[in-house]
Amino acid sequence: MKKIIIGVVIAIILIFGIAKCASSGTSSNKISMPNVYGQSLTDAESTLKNAGIKSTITAKTGIGTTVVVGSSGYTVTAQDPVANTEIGANDKITLTVQSDAEVAAAQKKADQEVAAAATKAATASDEATVKSLVGSSSSDAQSKLSALGYTVTYKHAVSLIDYTDEVKSDDIQWVITKYDSFNYSKKTVTLYVNTQTNIDAQTAKSAQESALNSKLSSSAAWSEAKDYGKLQYPYGFDLHNIVGLLAQTAVDDNTWFLKATCDVTNSFGAKQKDLTCEAKVTGTTNNPQIISFIVY
Numbered sequence: 001m002k003k004i005i006i007g008v009v010i011a012i013i014l015i016f017g018i019a020k021c022a023s024s025g026t027s028s029n030k031i032s033m034p035n036v037y038g039q040s041l042t043d044a045e046s047t048l049k050n051a052g053i054k055s056t057i058t059a060k061t062g063i064g065t066t067v068v069v070g071s072s073g074y075t076v077t078a079q080d081p082v083a084n085t086e087i088g089a090n091d092k093i094t095l096t097v098q099s100d101a102e103v104a105a106a107q108k109k110a111d112q113e114v115a116a117a118a119t120k121a122a123t124a125s126d127e128a129t130v131k132s133l134v135g136s137s138s139s140d141a142q143s144k145l146s147a148l149g150y151t152v153t154y155k156h157a158v159s160l161i162d163y164t165d166e167v168k169s170d171d172i173q174w175v176i177t178k179y180d181s182f183n184y185s186k187k188t189v190t191l192y193v194n195t196q197t198n199i200d201a202q203t204a205k206s207a208q209e210s211a212l213n214s215k216l217s218s219s220a221a222w223s224e225a226k227d228y229g230k231l232q233y234p235y236g237f238d239l240h241n242i243v244g245l246l247a248q249t250a251v252d253d254n255t256w257f258l259k260a261t262c263d264v265t266n267s268f269g270a271k272q273k274d275l276t277c278e279a280k281v282t283g284t285t286n287n288p289q290i291i292s293f294i295v296y
Contacts, residue, residue, distance in 0.1 A: 035083035224288035236265025
């Protein structure tokens with residue numbers, strides 16, 4: 001009887017022992033998938049083999065072209081299964097790779113895009129600085145632009161001629177009226193300047209001309225000059241107040257001074273071209289009046 005009991009106990013121990021070994025064996029077959037992203041293909045193969053993976057490893061490019069595992073010049077950009085996934089030693093492993101030349105090209109493109117974005121931002125910032133200088137003194141403008149590495153050219157706002165030497169040497173306080181050109185790559189800026197006295201005079205003149213124009217429009221004044229010219233030269237008078245415009249200014253609050261080229265035909269049909277006509281016109285838009293009129 002005792003032998004039977006002992007036999008049963010031994011059998012139970014053997015059964016549990018086998019089950020435990022089987023369970024232990026199953027657990028030992030599980031492997032945590034290593035992270036091989038960014039490794040060379042040769043290094044990735046070594047990492048996987050060292051982790052206990054015995055299955056065949058497949059490597060493919062992003063477009064599906066198979067690459068021989070162990071080939072040099074490739075970098076892993078994706079893996080299946082993903083890192084830290086529990087897998088069996090014989091599970092299928094697929095690596096997505098990219099050639100080092102492609103990686104370098106992609107990095108170069110990314111670097112160029114970053115550089116281009118930085119240049120664009122710097123250009124916009126510098127141009128905003130240049131625009132903000134309008135109305136400031138030339139000395140302030142020169143100081144700020146020199147600090148940014150720019151060479152500045154100054155032009156006179158009225159004559160439009162180069163005034164760089166005068167602006168840099170004169171004691172006159174020049175004022176920036178607008179900027180003409182801006183080049184970030186060459187680090188050059190061209191600005192227009194004028195004196196505050198001239199700016200104030202021009203502002204007053206513009207106000208005067210605006211007030212006069214509301215009373216006697218310039219178009220009505222030109223029209224009166226044309227009609228008057230035709231009366232003075234009945235055989236032909238053509239006033240070129242658009243293509244031949246020479247002057248249109250307010251003499252005072254009530255009078256326009258007009259100057260333009262003209263053609264005159266005499267009684268014999270002979271035409272004199274590109275003469276100069278000057279006229280002063282007063283009155284109102286509905287009733288303009290010629291004060292003086294001369295052709296020479």
